[in-house]
Amino acid sequence: MVKYPGGYQKNNNNQSLARGKSNLGKGLEDDINKTNEYYLVYDLAVVHKKPTTIQVVNVRYPNRKMAEITKAFYTTPSTTDYNGVYKGRAIDFEAKQTSSTTSFSFSLIHDHQIEHLQKVINHHGIAFIIIRFSTLDETYYVEAQKVINLYFQKRRSIPYKWFLENAYLIPYSLTPPIDYLKVIDQLYFKGDTDGKQKWKLRWN
């Protein structure tokens, strides 16, 4: 049985029809960028994609005020792609998609991204992974800790069925495409039903 945060009902309105499956490669990234922009415009959260990590080798200066990079390479990122702030809390996540219909391979996540997510959790940040099964057109919110636990069991992949039990399906909509804050609200801010209550950080 698929979990639905907050009594969500599965939106069966032909997600694949609504969106099309033409640009699978950039699809998830675009959807998340649009979502973050929506959150920013409607002042719900401040989340940004980190710039791609690039190692610059050569730079030339055609004139005094201009720098042109003439040789550079993409490097492996040491953290996740997205982070920001929501209701005071640090949120941090990675987004991955797979065309497989049966499993999600751990080869899609870097070791240091796993380490990074664990650190964020240790420091009480909200860490998760958004995983899209692009062929099935299903996008899941998965708490990072659950994925990390499987990772340390030396699994090579996570079966699709595992997601049905352990992850949260994020219904596709247009405003915004991937409304992951709804899942966060259910998991971390249940008392905040109208979104208007003030939070307080208190110490035991």
Place this chain on the structure above:
Amino acid sequence: MVKYPGGYQKNNNNQSLARGKSNLGKGLEDDINKTNEYYLVYDLAVVHKKPTTIQVVNVRYPNRKMAEITKAFYTTPSTTDYNGVYKGRAIDFEAKQTSSTTSFSFSLIHDHQIEHLQKVINHHGIAFIIIRFSTLDETYYVEAQKVINLYFQKRRSIPYKWFLENAYLIPYSLTPPIDYLKVIDQLYFKGDTDGKQKWKLRWN
């Protein structure tokens, strides 16, 4: 500011700082990177510098597994340089240094960085600016809101004397060079004297 092809912007103070006065510009950045690494190693916080924003124009593929960027430009970042998580809270800051001994010029901060810091504050993140008067060898922690308030008073600069009254001098040490978490502890976590108490997020 005039926009140039490739997203390059002329008169970018940051870049001329980073380039022309490279030693000056890198000193503070190095100190902060070392500090963040110290925090990471001793498991005190998870803070990273965001990669430099670069717009890639041309890429060539010398072989199937290699991508070499042959033309790219530095672009103006839309957020601050540093962010992360400390005791669950999102922290977000920018670091700037000036060789002036009398004032800090607002030309060193981009408009959208001011906007970004305001958004982080609105969402209850901990937002600040680390400002170094390099000639005086003094590094200050300034709450972002105070700087933003002056910014909206259309000030062109902030007098050095203002910092003595309104900012927090961060003593230089080796472990770590710029111990800004100490200031954050005083401002936001006063109850947490031994750093071991557990926090709780509660709703009014």
